[in-house]
Amino acid sequence: MQLHNTASGRKEPFVPQNPERVTMYVCGPTVYSYAHIGNARPAVVFDVLARLLRRRYPRVDYARNITDIDDKINAAAAKEGVEIGVITARFAAAYHEDLAALGVAPTDFEPRVTEHLPQIISMIERLIASKHAYAAEAHVLFSVASYPDYGQLSKRDPRELLAGARVEVAPYKKDAGDFVLWKPSPPELPGWDSPWGRGRPGWHIECSAMAEALLGDTIDIHGGGHDLVFPHHENERAQSTCAHGGAVFSRYWLHNGFLTMDSEKMSKSIGNVLLVREILKHAPGEAVRLALLTGHYRQPLDWNDEALADARRKLDRLYGALRDTADVAPATDAVAPDAFLAALDDDLNTPAALAELFELARALNKAESADDKARLRAQLLDAGSVLGILQADPAAWFSHSTAAGSVSNEEIDRLVAQRAEAKKARNFAESDRIRDELKARGILIEDSAQGTRWRSIN
RNA sequence: GGCUCGGUGGCAGAGUGGUGAUGCAGGGGACUGCAAAUCCCCGUACGUCGGUUCAAUUCCGGCCCGAGCCUCCA
The missing domain is CATH 1.20.120.640 (Anticodon-binding domain of a subclass of class I aminoacyl-tRNA synthetases)
Incomplete structure (x- = not known):
């Protein structure tokens, strides 16, 4: 088996670290809204990969997280005046429904950030102890300069990242490229106690901590959308590698390509975001898959x-x-x-x-x-x-019909029987009339050796 | 601007240094009362300009065009 590894830019033979237990981590959704079709692509793609791996190896541990701490979740909760748990429970359930409709099998693990705060804090503490991170003004930041390999995954020049030409640099950062592991939460926002005060984790640390907790220091495969290569995966790689004394974090990095909508990028500003559940109103999930x-x-x-x-x-x-x-x-x-x-x-x-x-x-x-x-x-x-x-x-x-107000099965059966009678009497004008009528209503008639059958063409 | 990745027949989409996948659409035929389904046959396809080679769509370089990333977007 060969897999394209983003880290090398090449296809490489896939050799698991331990053939008795293949490990795979895929970045899942932040649950603040319904999944769009672009979100569905990695879920389906890595579902196929998991199925293939399960056929090849006796045990595959596949984890796909649900991110349930996030500023957009906070915003959605504030807007409705509810706890973030209300928002995340609603959209996690919707995500599960959508994926099930697409035939995506449940993963072995589905870790949530809210259930891994101790692990996240522990990892941050270790990064501080090993001088790969520092606390400043109630934040904890990862020091990009402490990891010479930074930029290798996304093929970026670390010097440029350190200079951070495009980024507004917060005053507490030592280098422009340093990123947040922990940040303070004001009283009105959800927060968790930590050695650095009440706050919440940064975006990248969750995946590192949860992958470590469930799959170990070195995982076989890490997957996600191509847009995650930088900064998300680059940062995950930096954190995990440094927290594990230099051990390889992921042996194979897989990234799925992007989906465009009628050749345009899907984005909220263009207004062309297509939700999975909208598509499913008009098409079978299997066709979407x-x-x-x-x-x-x-x-x-x-x-x-x-x-x-x-x-x-x-x-x-x-x-x-x-x-x-x-x-x-x-x-x-x-x-x-x-x-x-x-x-x-x-x-x-x-x-x-x-x-x-x-x-x-x-x-x-x-x-x-x-x-x-x-x-x-x-x-x-x-x-x-x-x-x-x-x-x-x-x-x-x-017989799957997605057309609203289509003919009932009973009526189809009745018309098919009528047509059979007409055919038997060699009244082809009548039998063709019935066939045309059904066709006009979205039902296609097929005469086969086993008798007449029909299918929905909507 | 930097970094990735692409440009294949009407459409979608693999792949390959020399016998041109696959699906849809289209043409012809078989079957059928007629259809549908199915089967058989049919397409001077590889952005452009050069280079390497006995031979390039496939390797190399320039150019043109397109997509993505460049700090919280799968």
């Missing part, structure tokens, strides 16, 4: 109506092959083909893996013997399970 896996995870992905419609048609084809062989029990000993797994093993090449899936579907459509059908069907289902798709009942997929 597949759309996110259509491109390679490191490439930018443009989100638009056509991309989603494309994903639905792909699933129509794949589920079509499964539906046509619904009477065949999958072989129990057949697994995803080597070519499919090899594609994923090559830095999670989902487009190439998908191509193998379509080859399987074609072979399954052509298969004549029961043995071939049973084998190919099992292979297709198993391959689908690695990508987290194709596990639903094909009949459910094709």
Whole structure:
């Protein structure tokens, strides 16, 4: 298996530190609002990676945090006049709902900042003791100058960062590039007691502390969106490495590319932020998931109506092959083909893996013997399970209707029966009229050897 | 300005130093009462200008265009 490591800028063979226990940490959401489709990409991508790793190794410890201490959360809570816990509980639950709809399996760990204050404080104390951090005016700052490797992950020149040309430098900072590990909280804001007074953790320290607590000093894989490379991951790396006496923090850094909306960056100022739950009102979660896996995870992905419609048609084809062989029990000993797994093993090449899936579907459509059908069907289902798709009942997929006020199943059955009568009487004008009527209402009729069937085209 | 990463057929999107994935759309055929689904066949695709090479879409360099990051945004 090969993975592209941001730290080296190359694909590298993936060799876990301990093959008995692979560890992966992915940066999760700050829960102050609903997840948008860009937030969903890393969740889906690293879900596929976790599935692949679980197939390869006996134990995978996958942690994805929920950040529940943050200034934006404070702002949202103040606006509603509630405790921050009200806000974070609401949006953490929404996040879970959205991910479940996208077929993202729960992670092994889901640490929260509010549950790790002692660990965070302990790590900051150790950084101060080792002179990698200093307290100043109720803040604690990480000293970038104390870590010569700073900037290596994001390929940035440390001197420039120390100079901080673009940044307004707080007076208590020794160097412009120093960043906050702990900051004071005024009485009206949430705060926690610490050796430096009542305050709250800075943005980056949480992930370092929680990864340490759950996965150890050195983790195998650290993932997140490409925008996190700097400063978030650069800072995490600095903190953790220094807190651990120089031990490597993450052996492989993986970053997914950004999502654009109709070729534009998704941003609140442009007003093109698309929430996962909005999309799910008009499209099956599985299609959203597949759309996110259509491109390679490191490439930018443009989100638009056509991309989603494309994903639905792909699933129509794949589920079509499964539906046509619904009477065949999958072989129990057949697994995803080597070519499919090899594609994923090559830095999670989902487009190439998908191509193998379509080859399987074609072979399954052509298969004549029961043995071939049973084998190919099992292979297709198993391959689908690695990508987290194709596990639903094909009949459910094709009857899935997202159009409001569509025809009831009873009415469809009645019209199909009427049409069958007309056909039997060779009254084709009438049977075609019924078919056209159903089509106009979003139902497509298909006559097959097994009888007439239908599917929703909305 | 600095640092990343891209520009592949109508669209999406892999990949490769020499036999041009895959899906959708499109054309032809088989099947069908007609369709749909399925199967078969069909595309002078690799931003641009140079260089290296027997051979470059694939390697190197310039240029043009696009995306992202440059201190709390996945």
